[in-house]
Amino acid sequence: MPKNKQPRLSRRQFLGAGSAGLAGIAGLLGLRSATPQPALAQDEDSHVDAHAGAGAVGSVNYEANGFNPHEILTDFDYGEVSQEDGRTIRTWNMVAVDLEFEIAPGLYFPGWVYGSSTSAASKRAGHIAGQCPGPTLRCVEGELLRVNFTNASSHPHTIHFHGIHSAFMDGIPGVGRGNIMPGESFTYEFEARPFGCHLYHCHALPLKRHIHKGLYGAFIVDPDPENYRGEEKEIAKTRNHQYPENADYNEMVMVMNGFDTNFDGDNEVYAANSIAFAYMKEPIQITGDKRQRLYLINMTEFDPINSLHIHANFFDYYDHGTTLKPTLTTIDTIMQCQAQRGIVEFSFAGFEPGRYMFHAHQSEFAELGWMSFFELVDANG
Numbered sequence: 616m617p618k619n620k621q622p623r624l625s626r627r628q629f630l631g632a633g634s635a636g637l638a639g640i641a642g643l644l645g646l647r648s649a650t651p652q653p654a655l656a657q658d659e660d661s662h663v664d665a666h667a668g669a670g671a672v673g674s675v676n677y678e679a680n681g682f683n684p685h686e687i688l689t690d691f692d693y694g695e696v697s698q699e700d701g702r703t704i705r706t707w708n709m710v711a712v713d714l715e716f717e718i719a720p721g722l723y724f725p726g727w728v729y730g731s732s733t734s735a736a737s738k739r740a741g742h743i744a745g746q747c748p749g750p751t752l753r754c755v756e757g758e759l760l761r762v763n764f765t766n767a768s769s770h771p772h773t774i775h776f777h778g779i780h781s782a783f784m785d786g787i788p789g790v791g792r793g794n795i796m797p798g799e800s801f802t803y804e805f806e807a808r809p810f811g812c813h814l815y816h817c818h819a820l821p822l823k824r825h826i827h828k829g830l831y832g833a834f835i836v837d838p839d840p841e842n843y844r845g846e847e848k849e850i851a852k853t854r855n856h857q858y859p860e861n862a863d864y865n866e867m868v869m870v871m872n873g874f875d876t877n878f879d880g881d882n883e884v885y886a887a888n889s890i891a892f893a894y895m896k897e898p899i900q901i902t903g904d905k906r907q908r909l910y911l912i913n914m915t916e917f918d919p920i921n922s923l924h925i926h927a928n929f930f931d932y933y934d935h936g937t938t939l940k941p942t943l944t945t946i947d948t949i950m951q952c953q954a955q956r957g958i959v960e961f962s963f964a965g966f967e968p969g970r971y972m973f974h975a976h977q978s979e980f981a982e983l984g985w986m987s988f989f990e991l992v993d994a995n996g
């Protein structure tokens with residue numbers, strides 16, 4: 616659907632509109648038929664087919680998008696590693712591009728997104744492919760990071776990293792290099808610290824428009840076990856992708872996001888990793904022999920908070936991922952303000968195999984796309 620062809624309606628009007636062009640949204644609300652029903656969402660208490668199970672009708676063409684939320688889930692982009700004067704340098708080649716992509720069956724979003732030459736999507740494509748969320752950049756604390764950024768988009772952009780670094784490398788307008796104009800390049804260089812589950816995003820103005828368009832991604836700094844002692848050292852090994860202990864964990868990344876498809880400052884679609892109901896239609900397969908570690912980041916614009924709730928289980932939580940011991944233990948729901956993030960750890964060892972739901976516990980977000988399943992395929996192995 617070309618942009619600007621969508622009616623300018625409020626979210627409530629949008630849901631109740633019943634326009635044939637909005638079949639994707641009808642699907643989002645759980646209708647078995649792609650034909651929108653006018654009664655739908657006119658009254659939130661009206662008994663539509665939502666009880667029959669939400670999910671989008673039809674499927675999103677991941678190939679046309681150029682990225683796949685199942686691939687993004689576990690695609691850690693380690694960049695290119697080299698040594699200089701005994702120090703590890705980690706380099707990424709990144710771009711910002713304009714990219715229209717499908718967020719729910721038949722529903723397209725005119726995005727601005729990042730891509731990296733070392734992402735799985737780019738390796739498949741044979742060129743730097745844009746994706747939403749951007750590539751999950753992963754490194755180890757203490758390394759020197761170089762991010763060669765080229766703005767191949769039609770608007771000024773930056774990359775602002777959450778981390779500890781100089782003002783010059785902060786990626787905001789008017790400080791240091793400031794905005795990177797279309798066609799220009801700049802190399803951000805800084806040390807990887809502190810360890811944790813962080814993020815990066817464009818900081819050009821207007822900020823909420825630049826972020827909401829899709830210019831954000833996960834930035835994970837693994838702890839270096841050599842910096843810790845005793846029990847903390849052992850935990851740090853499990854968090855560091857270079858250590859065999861890390862293989863005891865099934866690691867995943869979810870960036871919670873929303874899409875304002877009619878540009879009224881209100882989201883119409885919500886998701887983890889951009890595609891509504893992606894992990895509901897194709898549940899994430901897990902086994903009981905590994906512990907689950909989920910890097911969870913909230914990049915939802917316009918709504919002040921988002922959340923995660925996992926069914927039939929409880930988890931430990933590491934706020935910002937900057938500690939080696941959980942900051943919250945035995946919880947089943949966590950809320951995150953915008954840009955807040957953390958590490959969620961849990962296990963389904965010994966559970967009955969089957970589908971275990973997880974979703975935002977804002978019911979509205981869940982029904983508009985942010986609803987998913989883990990499928991425990993083997994409780995023990």
Ligand SMILES: [Cu+2]
Binds near residue numbers: 770771773825830
């Ligand atoms: Cu921007």
